[in-house]
Amino acid sequence: MEYFLTEEQKTIKSLARKIAEERVLPVRAELDEKEEFPWAIIRDLADADMFRVFVPEEYEGLGGGCLELCLVVEELSRVCGGVAATYAVNALGSYTLIEYGTEEQKKRYLPDIAAGKKLTAFAISEATAGSDASAIRMTAEKVEGGYRLNGTKQFITNAGEAELYTVIVLTDPSRGARGASAILVEKGTSGFTFGKEEKKMGIRASVTRELIFRNCLVPEENLIGREGMGFIQAMRLFDRSRPGIGAQAVGIAQGALEAAVDYAQQRIQFGQPIISLPVVQDMLAEMAIQVEAARALVYAAARTVDSGARKITEESAMAKVFASDVAMKVTTDAVQVCGGTGYMKDYPVEKMMRDAKITQIYEGANQILRNAIAVELRKRKARTE
């Protein structure tokens, strides 16, 4: 399919593929098995300027948008969804700073993020606040010299390894979500520690931990934007980041499709490669259609984000929901095509199936996002009546 990518976008995509094939592929099974954080790959990605992709040019980035980020994420995910998550979360942890940060904040942090010297993370989820993100309880009390942070964030990707955290906290608990604010916290700040390392079903090369804040004092200048804007900033962030989850899903599905085709071509049963069996052909064709449709929707949503449009909730939700459902379906079918071999850990498709599941869950469970899309439909209908 012709997606009319620019020369620069093609370069980004092909270099990301090269890194994935040369540096990720040889170690992906081991990273998955050992749940190891892929530091060596992070260094390779940094050396190849991949962390510059999503950082504006004035802060030593390459000034790419959502589509450029999606291209990198897709190619990494085609080989390993866990490595891709580890990479992509850096964009998630940087967007709020890029969009709402002061010049001073951006100058202080972004060049190191662009160079891959500092990894970032974004923290909103808590034990009581998942799909209902407005139910956060962590507080930031205004005190002499800054904010005093108390509370625990849960399921935070890159926790422990990242140097910089964008944390959504309540600066005014009496106002609920309207009292939320985004605050930057650096690793090593007194009173800021990490909780248990989660053992996960998939994306096991990425790390997921709790952030624990006990009377953690951060200076006032670490507030991003204005007090009370945190929830809105977070929602806007997810509108922009969801096509990236879609890209992760497309990559995982693409990898599974390729593995299934390879296997079907070489597996002989009843005296012929199983790819000559109409039932298998039917499955593979359906998988290919689904993957390409998901890719088209993800790229279109990413371009909508990059167009600067203000209202992008629907488009980005559609891309994320569709692509993640496709990834689950396609990886499940890939295991089916590969049969008993596919079920074994020596073959990559069972990992892809495990990796795919999270894309239906994080950055807005698909049910919540379908609900958000329906809300927009009702609003539009109401406006035209």
Add this chain to the structure above:
Amino acid sequence: MNVVVCLKQVPGTTQVKIDPETNTLIRQGIENIINPFDTYAIEEGVRLRERFGGKVTAISMGPPQAETALKEAISLGADEGILLSDPAFAGADTWATSCTLFMALRKLEKYDLIICGRQTLDGDTGQVGPQLAEMLALPFIAYVSQIEEVADGEMRVRRMVEDGYEIMESSLPTVLTVVKEINTPRLPSLRGIARSKSASIPVWGVEELNADPDKVGLSGSFTRVVRIFSPQRVCRGEIFQGDVEDQVDCLISRLKDDGFL
């Protein structure tokens, strides 16, 4: 520290096929790459620049399309590339190639080190490095696996030999050929690729090098390729007849006759 890296563009495969009619390489469908051994030379040059400053100049003799290899070298960290290309350079053997590189190096400004890969993937001779050093009247160390120290116009290196390694010291400038054990070449970077796309690669021919046409290309070569051919693969088999015991007897007596038993 100014480093010159000599590299060659080669077909990206060791499985080259020869057209039986024309006795030439079948290049169709084969991508050209930087000679893999030369990628270690580029990486080492870039690492030295990162440690000591200066610049890395990649230089290659080849047809006009060898420009791609030099641009790739820039995407991998080299600062500049120079292409030695002229119809008169065609058909060069290792001697004529070294001669052409020698003339280019004479034209270059100050350099402290010349690094070559240990050999090429296509020619496999490993002669250009030492010949070049000889022509430049510079010290030469082959099969370098580690640069241990660089200080006060001298360098100490480790070189691979068959049953171990040797540690050698040399004054600078010097010429090295490097082996794959020396480093792991980095991947290109996005900024490097952008730089390589906008980089202009000067082309030096006979005129620019002020070269004696008799010293370059085919006319400067001492060797002549008389014929290129794929060796015939002959597989002779013999099938013994009869029942198993007869066949075994046949086999044993044949092995005895041929002196294997």
